Structure formats: C-alpha cells, structure tokens
Amino acid sequence: TPLPLGFQDVEPEIKVDLFGNIYVTAIEGVPAGVDLWKSIDKGATFKYLGQPDGAQCPVGSMCSNDAGLGGGDDSIDVSPGGYLYVSSLWLGSVTMSASYDGGTGGIQPGQKWEVNPAAAAVPSDDRQWVAAYGPETVYMSYRQILAAGANTSNVIFVAKSTDGGKTFPQQVATFPVTSAVTARREGNLVVDPYTGNLYTSFRPQELNGHTRAELWLLKSTDGGSTWAMTKAYQGPAGTDIGNVFPVMAVDRGGNLHLAFSQCSFDSTTGNSSNCKVYLMSSTDQGQTWLPAVQVNNGPETSYAILPWMTAGSPGVVDLTWYGSNITTSTQSADWHLYFAQTTNATSATPTFTQVQAISQVVHKKDICLKGGACGSTGNRSLAEYYQIALDPDGNAHIAFTDTVNSNTTGDGRTWYTKQIDGPRAYAPPAPPAASTFAANVPMPGTSPGSIGGGPEPGIKVDSHNCIYTTAPGNPFVWKSSDKGLSFTRPVNPVADEPTLTGGDEEILPFPPNPTGLDSVYFGDLGLSSVHVRKSTDGGQTWFKPGPGGAAGDVAISSDRQWYSGDRAPAATDFTIYEMDHELSTEDIRFHALTNDTAWSPDASGITSSELILPPDSTIVNTNPGPVTVDTKTHQVFGFFNASTLRNNAVQPPFGKMPNVWEATGPGSAAAGVPPGPFTNFPVFKGVFDSPATPAPPAGTQTFGTNASNDFPAAAIDNAGNLYVAWAMNNARTNRYSVWFAASHDHGKNFYGPFEVSQGIGAAVMPWIAAGDDGRAEIVYYGTSAAVDPNTVAKDDKNVSWNVFFAQTLNASAREPVFTVSQASDHINHFGVICNLGLLCASGTRTLADFFQVAIGPDGVANIVYADDATTGASTHPVFARQATGPLALTNPVAAQCVAGAPSPTPTATVSPTASPTPQPTPAQVQLLNISGRARVDTGDNVSIAGFIISGQRSKRVVVRGIGPSMTAGGAAVPGRLMDPFIELHDNAGRLIRSNDNWRSDQQQEIQATGLAPGDDRESAIVLTLAPDTYTVILRGANNTMGIGLIEVYNVSSTTESELGNLSVRGNVLTGDNVLIDGLILRGGTSKRVLFRAIGPELNGVVSGALQDPMMELHGENGALLMSNDDWHQAPNAAEIQATGLAPKDDRESAILMTLPPANYTTIVRGKGNTTGIALNEAYKLQN
Structure with missing residues (x-):
C-alpha cells in the first residue's frame, strides 16, 4: 500500500504502539523535513499528519509540507504507554518532537507537539537513533563528525531524557576521543525493556589497523552514564x-x-x-x-x-x-x-x-x-x-x-x-492450568437466612486461614472459620460510636501469631478521620488500639484508606502502615502505628514536581491504590493514579487519570516516626485525548487513556518483585481491558505493560495478590459485550458481567502468561459500570469501585465481589474460593482457623449431614420495624416518634419519613404529605441527623439496606445507634401539611441489643386523619406487648391534647384483635396495672396481649370524633 502523499520519502521508520496504532515516518531530505503517517485500523488506511520536526516549527502547530529544516535522517519510537518520539537531523543539530496524544497535535499542554530543535548538544552530528524506555525515558544516539579521518572525530554520543523528550540534560560520549577505535557506520540504538541495558553497534573507521570487516558493540548497564566497548564480529x-x-x-x-x-x-x-x-x-x-x-x-x-x-x-x-x-x-x-x-x-x-x-x-x-x-x-x-x-x-x-x-x-x-x-x-510459554471455584457464598445478613452487606467488598486471610471480609454502607465484618463454607453474621467493629455510618472499610490481620489468634485491625472512613479498631479475639469484640484508645483515629480529612503491616523497626516490633488520599489537597499520605502506641504524623507521598501544585500541574487529582511492604528490606510502597498537566478532563475536577504512580520510601525508624521520605516513580503514563480544536484529520483520533477504573492494584511477592494491575481504555478503540506491569528493581522501573483480560469485551476493577516468586493472581469484572462500560444503559440485560480470575506463575519473567478462569457461578451485574466515582449518575455505580482477592497460607485464592444481579437482594458481597488449579505458594501450609470466633451461620450452600441435630433454643422475639402514621401540621402539630434501643450493643437502624408513596388498599392516601422532612434527636434533644430527600445524602448506604423510599421526595436516615432513647420529628418541607408516616427499621437484629419500644405523637383528627402505629414482631416465641393511647396526660405539655382517646389493635389481615376506651375497664386491667405502665388518666386506653411473631397495627381515635394531640405507644415486655 502506498502511503498518501506525493513527495519523495525514503528511509521509512515504522513503530506500532501497545494499542495497535501504527506510525510511519520518512524523510524528504534536508531541508524538506520528516513526514508522519498514522493508521488506527491495523494498516488498512493511513492518514498524513504533517511534519512535526523543524526548528522553526511554531509551538503547537504542525509544519506545512517542505517547511521543515530537518529531514536529513529520521528515527522514531513509542513508549510503552504510547508517547511518540520523532527525531529529525538538520544541519545544526537533531530535532526531537514528542507527542503525548497519538501524534494528532493541538495547542494545549500535553496535546501540542513538544519540539526541541537542539536535542543533540554536540555540533556537527550525523545519523541519530532513538530508543524509548519506560513511561517517559527516551535515549538518542548520534555520531560526531568533526575532522573526518582523525581520531578526535566520529565519537558516538548518547543523550538521555527523563521528561518525555522535552530536554536531554545527559549527553555522554560512549568512548573517549583518544580511542583507537572510532565509528564510521553506527547502527541503531536498542534498550532492553526488562533490564534497561542499552546497546548499539558500529563499523569502525579504517584507522589504527581497523578495517571495514569489523563490528563493535557498545553497552551500558547504568542508564547510559558509562559504556563498555567490545568487538562483536570480525x-x-x-x-x-x-x-x-x-x-x-x-x-x-x-x-x-x-x-x-x-x-x-x-x-x-x-x-x-x-x-x-x-x-x-x-x-x-x-x-x-x-x-x-x-x-x-x-x-x-x-x-x-x-x-x-x-x-x-x-x-x-x-x-x-x-x-x-x-x-x-x-x-x-x-x-x-x-x-x-x-x-x-x-x-x-x-x-x-x-x-x-x-x-x-x-x-x-x-x-x-x-x-x-x-x-x-x-x-x-x-x-x-x-x-x-x-x-x-x-x-x-x-x-x-x-x-x-x-x-x-x-x-x-x-x-x-x-x-x-x-x-x-x-x-509465549504455555500458561498455567485453568482454575475452578466452589459454589459462591453470599455474606449473611443480620437476621437468619438473610443476605447482607454492600458493594466494594474487601478480604484478607490470616496466618491460620481465618477469612475476614468487609463492606461499606454498614461498617460490617464477616468471618469464616471453615475456609469459606460459611460466614458469621456481620459484626460492627465501630459500634462503640453509633453515629458512624460506614464509609470505606479496610481490614488487616497482623501480626501473625503462631500460638494463638492473629490480631485484626479495622479501618472505617468517617467524615472527619479514619476510625481504627482492633480485635484480639478473632473478631468477636473490637476496641480502639493504643493507650486509652489513643490510636483509635488517624488521617483527618481522608478518603480511601489502605493498610499494610511489617515486623519493624526491629524483628520484635510490629508496625501498621496506613496510606490514604487527603480529600481537599489530593495528597497521598502515609502514617505508621508501631506497637500500638500512637499514630505517627503523616508523610507525603507526593514528591514529583508534576504532581505538585504549582507550578507543573493545573489540576491535581489522585486515586489511591494499596500500600505494601517488602518485609525483607522494610521498604514501603504506595500506588496511585493521577491526572496530568493537561488533566484529560472528562468532567472537572475528576477527569481522566492516564498515569499510574508509585511512592516509595524506607519504613518507620521508630515509634511515632512516619515512613519515608518518599520518592515518586512512574509505573505507566498514558496518552491524552486528541484536541477538539484544531481537530485532527479523520481517522487519526486518540482516546485519552484513563487508568483510573477505579483504583490501581498492587502486590509484592515473596521474592520482592512488585506487581501493578489496572484497567484502562485502549487509545485506539476505547475498549477497556486489564493491564499488568512488574518491577524487579524495587520499584525504580516497571516492565510492561501486558494485557491480561482476553476477548473483545470489556474488563474493569482489577485487584491483584501475589504469592511466591512469579506467582500472581488478578481478579476483575468482565463482559463479552464489546461496549464502553461507562455509556451502557442501566440494567442492560445484553451486557452481563461476571468475575474473572487471571493467574500467572511467571509474573516476574520477561514473557508473563496468564490463564483466565471464571470465578463467579452466576451473573453478578447487568449494564453500566461507571468509573467516574462521585460524578457517576444515579444507579450507575452500584458495584462501587473495587473488589478483592487474597491468598491464604494454603496458597488458595479467596475472592469477595459485589453482586446486584441476584433477584430480591440489594448489592451485597459474595465469596468465591478456588477449588482446583495451581496454588500461589509452592510450599503451602494446611492451616486451620484458630477457635475464638462466634460459631458461623451455615448458608444455603452447605449440605446437611446425617448426624442428628439438637432442637435450637427459641430465638428472642424482636421488634424489626415500628411505624407511626399521623396528620402532620405545623408548630406543635407535627408528628413525633420516640423509640428505645436497649441492651449492650449498638444497633443499625433506618429511619424514614414517608408521604408521596403512601397507599391504602392499593390507592394513594388522600391528603398525604408530599414532601416529608425528618430529624433524629438524642435523649437530650440534640439533633443527630436530618434529611429532606433521601437521595441527597447516604444514597448508597440506604440502597444497600433494601429500604430505600419509593419516592425521591421522601426522607431516610441510616445510622448505627448506641443503646438509648431517640426521637424522630416528621415535618412538611416548607411548612407543607398532610398525612405522613414515620418508620424505624431494625437492620441489625442481634440478641445483644433490641429496638425496644415505640411512642408516636400526632394530631388526631377524624376519618383517615387518625393516629396509626405499626410494628413487626419476629422470633421464635410469643411476646407480651402493652399498647397505650395517651391524651389527657399531655395537658400542660401541649395545647389541644386529645381528652378521650380510643384504641384498636389489628392483626396482619386487618382483623380486630381487641379494642379499649378506658383502660381501667379492660378485662385484664389488673395485669396492666402490674406492668407499672398503666396510664395515669382513666380516660386513656391500654391493651395488653401476648402476641406471636407477626405484623400488627394500632389505631387511635377520639371518642365521639373528638380531636387533639395524642400518643400511640407500644412496649415489648419481658415474658
């Protein structure tokens, strides 16, 4: 195929980048310039992109035809991320033109061609060659041609740039001017991408006994600083x-x-x-x-x-x-x-x-x-x-x-x-055998037989094969003591602070304890800090570490925390490292906790000038990946994505992040001292979007790479090799796939990347774990549909996602190979997966941002992922355990989880045995839901509900204010409150939290409970509350009025605490505007419940109290179970009196009954259609 143009073009160079873009250059001769073509369709067509060379080329523009000063020689290369380097020989020097947007050009930083007209610092040079290495290093060799025929001429120089070809501060002569061997015909320059070694060869001048029949090798093993010369051929x-x-x-x-x-x-x-x-x-x-x-x-x-x-x-x-x-x-x-x-x-x-x-x-x-x-x-x-x-x-x-x-x-x-x-x-060599996975196990909910949890699940396995999983929404931890066959019902490690609602979660079993339980550290991201808890009894109880709980909080103003541990500074010490993302400055920070003393001050992981504002970056945006430690050298490594000078904005300020970075530094030297200082090394640098103005020629577009899908993943194997995995779009096709790179020199350079995911579909959210030398495992969500996961419709059944497991046994080798197996035993998601974080539209980020894989001491892979495709369940974590296939450890240990945790609750996937099972003790009856419906007016005539949480442990509750979605008999309730607003107060009347429209706050947490209101105007709050009394006030937004419903749901039913009693105050009118309470009893036995209707006792407390209330109690089918006007006339008035809760006024009503688990409703009216403010109360008594 002839390339389009009509001019003399010779000595063509060709390179193909990792995305499949093909670049061709050729020279027209001095001073006619270097021409550039590009193909984005695998060579079917080529488009001409002009001449990027020439000292006189205007900044941000492409030179017009025949305008370049250069064109004597050309040499090009592309970086592993797609940076394009085009060199051109002219009569004064060598021009280096660098493009970071696929050669399409523009006027904005990062899109415009970076033209250096004097990349060769030595005058009178000839025949340059270019070799790219790593994310942004580029070398260029050239031959000095002063005084031809003399030993002082024809020296080969090698220049080095570490800023993507913008500058070449290092210019090194590969041999001295006094060398008896000098160059005449210099060959190309090559770099070994694995070691960084540089090589070039030449035929010598016919001087000092040397002939045309020789070839000499020049080699550098230190980045071009020094060179060795040997004869390669005679x-x-x-x-x-x-x-x-x-x-x-x-x-x-x-x-x-x-x-x-x-x-x-x-x-x-x-x-x-x-x-x-x-x-x-x-x-x-x-x-x-x-x-x-x-x-x-x-x-x-x-x-x-x-x-x-x-x-x-x-x-x-x-x-x-x-x-x-x-x-x-x-x-x-x-x-x-x-x-x-x-x-x-x-x-x-x-x-x-x-x-x-x-x-x-x-x-x-x-x-x-x-x-x-x-x-x-x-x-x-x-x-x-x-x-x-x-x-x-x-x-x-x-x-x-x-x-x-x-x-x-x-x-x-x-x-x-x-x-x-x-x-x-x-x-490539043969990949490992495929793996299979056991039946997947959903995490249990707080009540027997239920499914619980939320998206973004994490997993760790301790030294005894105890498996811990966690998920945000509710700050829950689950534990398996039987290798994932079953999991305990969730425990809330931060239950001691009931106002904590569960942000990002992190868990780390550390240090290993060969004689007992491993300690476990938990981190819950709060609005003000990361809340840290520790367990020493296998996750049964949790407390703030440090003297007096001094290490219970760390990292003020943080976002997305990660943990890692090390036996340091001394072998008898242990240090927990926390890495997080500072919310306002986008800084990457590190803290250290040594021997449970107190957290150190933070150390910044941002040191590269292009990541610091100012002067080199316009918008700093980072996305933190994990922190890991080399336990032999005690070096700390943190990984993150970052935006760039151009920022590649999709939606400011959270635009595309084309670069993956590492921050590395020494570990903590003493208790209270942070790790570091840190140095940044690029793992990968991707390309920018083509400019909109001026638009590039049709058929040359570059899709800027976005490596933030969402967090980069990283791990270190037992030999000290570092591995990084991330998902990004192909700059040529915009297809999303998973990529992998490795470092064999403690993070200074990274080899790759290599594409991991297979097929034409899409892959996102990878996580990686590593075992022994070269053994690494990557999990990700994948679909066979060839789509952009960000733009697919919600719940599109044509785009189904599963969990995939990619395993390699030679990750540290020069040609790593992976085998991909499916880990999920069912579809876990349909439709869109947005990777724009907080900018994602409603319902497009239901899986959140990551899931994880962990390797146990037995070498087996353990995965926990998010599932929102299971019918009847909200987004929840699901566990998958490797059943067959290669192990990540060459000498696995058959460890058994140490006793000490609560007995696990079997899931439906566990088959019963033939052994006889004793009859279980009947579960305690619990109030799972209480509600009150009343007329909401203004002033004192709002609706107020009081409830009690009793017991020793905190309880997770959802409080709702319902109006627009209220129905009765399938029809909308007339006169309903159209915009409810709720407030939750403590026993001192202090406001804990308020909400108007539920999607405006805590949307993800509320959806995770499965109790999201049916109308966006309705209100909801989800909180973990300590045992105490609480009050909910229901008003109409902007003083609107109507019939409203207050609801309190118990979403963490444990026997250690209970949702005890209910009291709802409202304005009792006539017709539908009466006061209605509802409650749900669940458990194994019947329970005595006392219901009261209070009115006259409110005289002097409120104006307009209802003076003669009447009460009815109805069952699930609406049947009247009992009614009462004046309590002392009830047939069991003596029993009511004996409870100590008899009303103080004889006109008030009370009903005492023993009720089996079911749904119940009480209605309070005024006798003779009288009206006023009343209380409708329910008390669950001890049998």
Missing part, C-alpha cells in the same frame, strides 16, 4: 559490513541479535559485490556471540542488502531485506522485498523460513551503498534502510521504499505491507 579480509547500517534487536528472553549485510569490497573502485545478510546472536548480553549465519537463501535473492530486523519471543527473529540475483552493486536489477523468520536464533544452527513479502518489483536500477559519496555515479533512490516492526499480536509490519510503482520519476516513495498469515513472532 569478517573475512576484503569484506565490508557497512552496507549500510548494522541492526540490533533484543528479544523477550533478553537475547541480543545483530544483523548486517556483508559484501566483498573492491577498495580500488569502492564497489561491492556478493552481498549477503547475516545474523548473529548472544545469550549473555553481548559477552560472547554465536557464529554469524547467512539468512538469505536461493538464487532469486543471492544478492541481499539493507537488512532490518525485529525480535519477539526468545530466539524468534523477523528479518527483511531487498534482494535480487545480481553479483555487483553497479548492476541494474529487479529488486524485491523479502522476509524471513527464525524461531531458533540462539541455537548452533538457526533455520530460517523465507518468503518474498510482496509480488511487486520495488526497484529496477542499481543500488549505491556509499551513502553521501554516491554522487551522480550510483543510484541512491532507496537511501540506506527501511524498517520492520511487530504489533501487539506479534505480526510483522514493514514500511519500505518503492521507486517503481508510485511514480515515473524514479524517486522513492514510502509503502507499507503487513503479515497476514504464518507464525507470529510472539510465541
């Missing part, structure tokens, strides 16, 4: 291997490959003959080399020149060259494009599969190999080289020069072709 006498550039490549096994064209050379005429392409390889990073072997084969390509190559999996090398059947370089011939592949380049006798890549003749004349010395005596229309590159699948792509088919002038034009069949260059 050819036969009378040969020349400068035809034209030697080529190097590093495969995924770290093997080094060197290709060149070797010709017989006539020193008298300067002509070459009998040229062949050779390949030689090194398995020890260039220390020794295997013998060179000829690649080209057959009479049709007996003459082979201008080779280029690329390398894939270990020992796999793809090569290309121009070939014909001539014997000398001065002969005209039909030249063809050839391709060969070897899969055993590192063997003693490599074999090659060779094909003619395309049928067309690409050149019909001679080819001069003298470079600039060709003059008018030889044809140099093909210039000196062309290139081959691999796409993410391992297919070969070639950009080449054709002088025959594009025009009739004989000038070179750039063409493109790609591999469409045959073996790919990537042939």
Whole structure:
C-alpha cells in the first residue's frame, strides 16, 4: 500500500504502539523535513499528519509540507504507554518532537507537539537513533563528525531524557576521543525493556589497523552514564559490513541479535559485490556471540542488502531485506522485498523460513551503498534502510521504499505491507492450568437466612486461614472459620460510636501469631478521620488500639484508606502502615502505628514536581491504590493514579487519570516516626485525548487513556518483585481491558505493560495478590459485550458481567502468561459500570469501585465481589474460593482457623449431614420495624416518634419519613404529605441527623439496606445507634401539611441489643386523619406487648391534647384483635396495672396481649370524633 502523499520519502521508520496504532515516518531530505503517517485500523488506511520536526516549527502547530529544516535522517519510537518520539537531523543539530496524544497535535499542554530543535548538544552530528524506555525515558544516539579521518572525530554520543523528550540534560560520549577505535557506520540504538541495558553497534573507521570487516558493540548497564566497548564480529579480509547500517534487536528472553549485510569490497573502485545478510546472536548480553549465519537463501535473492530486523519471543527473529540475483552493486536489477523468520536464533544452527513479502518489483536500477559519496555515479533512490516492526499480536509490519510503482520519476516513495498469515513472532510459554471455584457464598445478613452487606467488598486471610471480609454502607465484618463454607453474621467493629455510618472499610490481620489468634485491625472512613479498631479475639469484640484508645483515629480529612503491616523497626516490633488520599489537597499520605502506641504524623507521598501544585500541574487529582511492604528490606510502597498537566478532563475536577504512580520510601525508624521520605516513580503514563480544536484529520483520533477504573492494584511477592494491575481504555478503540506491569528493581522501573483480560469485551476493577516468586493472581469484572462500560444503559440485560480470575506463575519473567478462569457461578451485574466515582449518575455505580482477592497460607485464592444481579437482594458481597488449579505458594501450609470466633451461620450452600441435630433454643422475639402514621401540621402539630434501643450493643437502624408513596388498599392516601422532612434527636434533644430527600445524602448506604423510599421526595436516615432513647420529628418541607408516616427499621437484629419500644405523637383528627402505629414482631416465641393511647396526660405539655382517646389493635389481615376506651375497664386491667405502665388518666386506653411473631397495627381515635394531640405507644415486655 502506498502511503498518501506525493513527495519523495525514503528511509521509512515504522513503530506500532501497545494499542495497535501504527506510525510511519520518512524523510524528504534536508531541508524538506520528516513526514508522519498514522493508521488506527491495523494498516488498512493511513492518514498524513504533517511534519512535526523543524526548528522553526511554531509551538503547537504542525509544519506545512517542505517547511521543515530537518529531514536529513529520521528515527522514531513509542513508549510503552504510547508517547511518540520523532527525531529529525538538520544541519545544526537533531530535532526531537514528542507527542503525548497519538501524534494528532493541538495547542494545549500535553496535546501540542513538544519540539526541541537542539536535542543533540554536540555540533556537527550525523545519523541519530532513538530508543524509548519506560513511561517517559527516551535515549538518542548520534555520531560526531568533526575532522573526518582523525581520531578526535566520529565519537558516538548518547543523550538521555527523563521528561518525555522535552530536554536531554545527559549527553555522554560512549568512548573517549583518544580511542583507537572510532565509528564510521553506527547502527541503531536498542534498550532492553526488562533490564534497561542499552546497546548499539558500529563499523569502525579504517584507522589504527581497523578495517571495514569489523563490528563493535557498545553497552551500558547504568542508564547510559558509562559504556563498555567490545568487538562483536570480525569478517573475512576484503569484506565490508557497512552496507549500510548494522541492526540490533533484543528479544523477550533478553537475547541480543545483530544483523548486517556483508559484501566483498573492491577498495580500488569502492564497489561491492556478493552481498549477503547475516545474523548473529548472544545469550549473555553481548559477552560472547554465536557464529554469524547467512539468512538469505536461493538464487532469486543471492544478492541481499539493507537488512532490518525485529525480535519477539526468545530466539524468534523477523528479518527483511531487498534482494535480487545480481553479483555487483553497479548492476541494474529487479529488486524485491523479502522476509524471513527464525524461531531458533540462539541455537548452533538457526533455520530460517523465507518468503518474498510482496509480488511487486520495488526497484529496477542499481543500488549505491556509499551513502553521501554516491554522487551522480550510483543510484541512491532507496537511501540506506527501511524498517520492520511487530504489533501487539506479534505480526510483522514493514514500511519500505518503492521507486517503481508510485511514480515515473524514479524517486522513492514510502509503502507499507503487513503479515497476514504464518507464525507470529510472539510465541509465549504455555500458561498455567485453568482454575475452578466452589459454589459462591453470599455474606449473611443480620437476621437468619438473610443476605447482607454492600458493594466494594474487601478480604484478607490470616496466618491460620481465618477469612475476614468487609463492606461499606454498614461498617460490617464477616468471618469464616471453615475456609469459606460459611460466614458469621456481620459484626460492627465501630459500634462503640453509633453515629458512624460506614464509609470505606479496610481490614488487616497482623501480626501473625503462631500460638494463638492473629490480631485484626479495622479501618472505617468517617467524615472527619479514619476510625481504627482492633480485635484480639478473632473478631468477636473490637476496641480502639493504643493507650486509652489513643490510636483509635488517624488521617483527618481522608478518603480511601489502605493498610499494610511489617515486623519493624526491629524483628520484635510490629508496625501498621496506613496510606490514604487527603480529600481537599489530593495528597497521598502515609502514617505508621508501631506497637500500638500512637499514630505517627503523616508523610507525603507526593514528591514529583508534576504532581505538585504549582507550578507543573493545573489540576491535581489522585486515586489511591494499596500500600505494601517488602518485609525483607522494610521498604514501603504506595500506588496511585493521577491526572496530568493537561488533566484529560472528562468532567472537572475528576477527569481522566492516564498515569499510574508509585511512592516509595524506607519504613518507620521508630515509634511515632512516619515512613519515608518518599520518592515518586512512574509505573505507566498514558496518552491524552486528541484536541477538539484544531481537530485532527479523520481517522487519526486518540482516546485519552484513563487508568483510573477505579483504583490501581498492587502486590509484592515473596521474592520482592512488585506487581501493578489496572484497567484502562485502549487509545485506539476505547475498549477497556486489564493491564499488568512488574518491577524487579524495587520499584525504580516497571516492565510492561501486558494485557491480561482476553476477548473483545470489556474488563474493569482489577485487584491483584501475589504469592511466591512469579506467582500472581488478578481478579476483575468482565463482559463479552464489546461496549464502553461507562455509556451502557442501566440494567442492560445484553451486557452481563461476571468475575474473572487471571493467574500467572511467571509474573516476574520477561514473557508473563496468564490463564483466565471464571470465578463467579452466576451473573453478578447487568449494564453500566461507571468509573467516574462521585460524578457517576444515579444507579450507575452500584458495584462501587473495587473488589478483592487474597491468598491464604494454603496458597488458595479467596475472592469477595459485589453482586446486584441476584433477584430480591440489594448489592451485597459474595465469596468465591478456588477449588482446583495451581496454588500461589509452592510450599503451602494446611492451616486451620484458630477457635475464638462466634460459631458461623451455615448458608444455603452447605449440605446437611446425617448426624442428628439438637432442637435450637427459641430465638428472642424482636421488634424489626415500628411505624407511626399521623396528620402532620405545623408548630406543635407535627408528628413525633420516640423509640428505645436497649441492651449492650449498638444497633443499625433506618429511619424514614414517608408521604408521596403512601397507599391504602392499593390507592394513594388522600391528603398525604408530599414532601416529608425528618430529624433524629438524642435523649437530650440534640439533633443527630436530618434529611429532606433521601437521595441527597447516604444514597448508597440506604440502597444497600433494601429500604430505600419509593419516592425521591421522601426522607431516610441510616445510622448505627448506641443503646438509648431517640426521637424522630416528621415535618412538611416548607411548612407543607398532610398525612405522613414515620418508620424505624431494625437492620441489625442481634440478641445483644433490641429496638425496644415505640411512642408516636400526632394530631388526631377524624376519618383517615387518625393516629396509626405499626410494628413487626419476629422470633421464635410469643411476646407480651402493652399498647397505650395517651391524651389527657399531655395537658400542660401541649395545647389541644386529645381528652378521650380510643384504641384498636389489628392483626396482619386487618382483623380486630381487641379494642379499649378506658383502660381501667379492660378485662385484664389488673395485669396492666402490674406492668407499672398503666396510664395515669382513666380516660386513656391500654391493651395488653401476648402476641406471636407477626405484623400488627394500632389505631387511635377520639371518642365521639373528638380531636387533639395524642400518643400511640407500644412496649415489648419481658415474658
């Protein structure tokens, strides 16, 4: 395929980024510039993007055709995240042009081309080569050409940029000017992405006894600061291997490959003959080399020149060259494009599969190999080289020069072709066996047989195989002592503070206790701080750690806390590290708690200038991932996503975060001392959206990457390798998938990324856990539907999600491979999954932001995920345990959870045994719901409900104010209150919380209870309350009036505390405007309940009290069970008197009955249709 343009373009370069975008450049010659093309459809079409080079190129613009100063030589590369680097040789220096938006350009920072017209600091240079390394490091080599023929000339320099090509402060001569060996034909520069080692080669000048038949290797193992030079090859006498550039490549096994064209050379005429392409390889990073072997084969390509190559999996090398059947370089011939592949380049006798890549003749004349010395005596229309590159699948792509088919002038034009069949260059090792998972287990609710919890669940496994899970909404912790077969009903670790409603939750069993229970730390995110609790009895009871509870709170103004633990500073000490995200400044902070003394001050994890405001960042936005510790070095690592200078805003201020960062520093040196100081290293840097103005050419769009889907995940294995996983969209297709990178040098550099999720669908919210060396496991939500998860409709049944488990046993290797298995045994979600956090629309973030996997001492994977697709249940955590498949530990321990926790409540997934089961003790009857319906007016005539929580433990309740959704007999209640407003007060009358419209506050927590009101105008509050008396006031917003309903629901039914009594005060009128109370009794036995209707006792307390109340008690079907006018006339008046709760006025009413578990209603009217304010009360008595 010819690339669109109509000008001379030769020496084409080609690169394919991790998303599959294809970039091609070619030179028009000095001073005509470097042309750039891009394909986003796998090479089907290419679009011209102008000339990004040239010292005179206006900032933020692309140079017009033939305007560039450069164009002498070009060299390009792309970073692992998609940064595009284009270099161009001009007469004064080398221009480096960097693009961070896929080459589309713009005028905003991050979108505009960053043009450095003097990237080479040494004057009079030639033939630059570019090599990208890591997120934002780029190297450039070039040759100094002062005083040709003298030893002081022809030194190869290597420049280094660590800011994405903007500046090159490091310029290093690879050998001294006094070297006896100097360069004449310098080859390309390559970097090993795994080690960071740099390599280049050259053919020397014919000085000091050196000849054209030599190849020399330059190698740096310290980032280009110092270099070693060794001879790599000595050819036969009378040969020349400068035809034209030697080529190097590093495969995924770290093997080094060197290709060149070797010709017989006539020193008298300067002509070459009998040229062949050779390949030689090194398995020890260039220390020794295997013998060179000829690649080209057959009479049709007996003459082979201008080779280029690329390398894939270990020992796999793809090569290309121009070939014909001539014997000398001065002969005209039909030249063809050839391709060969070897899969055993590192063997003693490599074999090659060779094909003619395309049928067309690409050149019909001679080819001069003298470079600039060709003059008018030889044809140099093909210039000196062309290139081959691999796409993410391992297919070969070639950009080449054709002088025959594009025009009739004989000038070179750039063409493109790609591999469409045959073996790919990537042939990874066999992945591990697939895993299976046991029947999934939902977390139990607070009442027997119910399902409980919320989204965003977390999980940890202690050293004894006790499994702890947690979820926000309610600050709940569940425990399994039987390897996940069953879980206890939830416990609230922060029940000692009843006003805490459960924000983000974190749990950490630490330190391991070989002789007893592991301690467990819990963190609940509150509005003011992270509330910390500790358990030493297996999660039964919880308390604030530290002297007098001094460590019970940490991290004021925080958001999303994470824990990790270490035996430090000394082996007998233990330190808990807390990392969080400061809510207002977006800082990443670290605290330390050593030996349960007190939390240290915070240490900032933000040190890179581009993350600090000002001057380098416009909007700082971070998203915190986990914190982890290397227990051997005691180094602390925290990971987070971040926005950039451009911010890639989707919806300010929480826009796209294309970058993944690490903050690392030493651990705490002493109690009370924070870890650090911290240093930031980039894990991954993605690209920006194409600009809207000026819009790029159609067919070149870049979708800015967003690595915040939602938190990055990270883990460290037992060998000290660091692993990071995140989900992001493909910048070419916008498809979301899971990616993985690894660090083998304690977080200074990261290798990758590699795509983990498989198929054409979408994958989000990964989490990672690691075991022994190279063993890592990633979980994520995945769908087979090819959709953007952010834009799918809510509950779209065509987009179903499941939980997937990706396992690798060679995560620390150069070519990690994963096997993906499904972990969920049912669909856990339908439709949209929004990753914009707090900016998500209602109902689009029901799974919240993450779920987790943890590895137990037995090496088995344990997963807890969120499920909102189960019929009849709100969003809740579900547990999945690996049943078969490889383990994460090579020497697992068959640990059994230590006794000490409450007996677990079996779930429906556990099969009963044949053993006889004793009859259980009847459960205590509990009030699960109490409600009061009354006329709501203004002033004192509002509706007021009082209730009591008795017992020793706090209770989770939902309080609701209902109006618009009230019905009776299936029809709307006439005169209902259309905009209720509720207040909750303590026993001293202090306001605890108020609410007008329930979605405006605590929406997620309320929905998680399954008790969300049916109308957005109605009110609701969910809180955990300590034993005490409480009052609820129901008003009409803006003094509106009508019939309203106060409801109190017990959502944490435990025998340690009870929702005891109910008292509702309201204005009793006539008709439907009477006072109605409802209650629900649940349990195993009947219970005595006393109901009262109070009126005259309110004289002097309120004006207009009801002077003669009457009461009715109704059952579930509405049947009248009993009625009463004056209590002392009741048939059991003596029993009423004996309770001590008899009304004080004989005109007041009372009913005492023993009631089985059921729903009941009491109605209070005025005798003779009298009206006034009354109380309707219910007391649950001790039998």
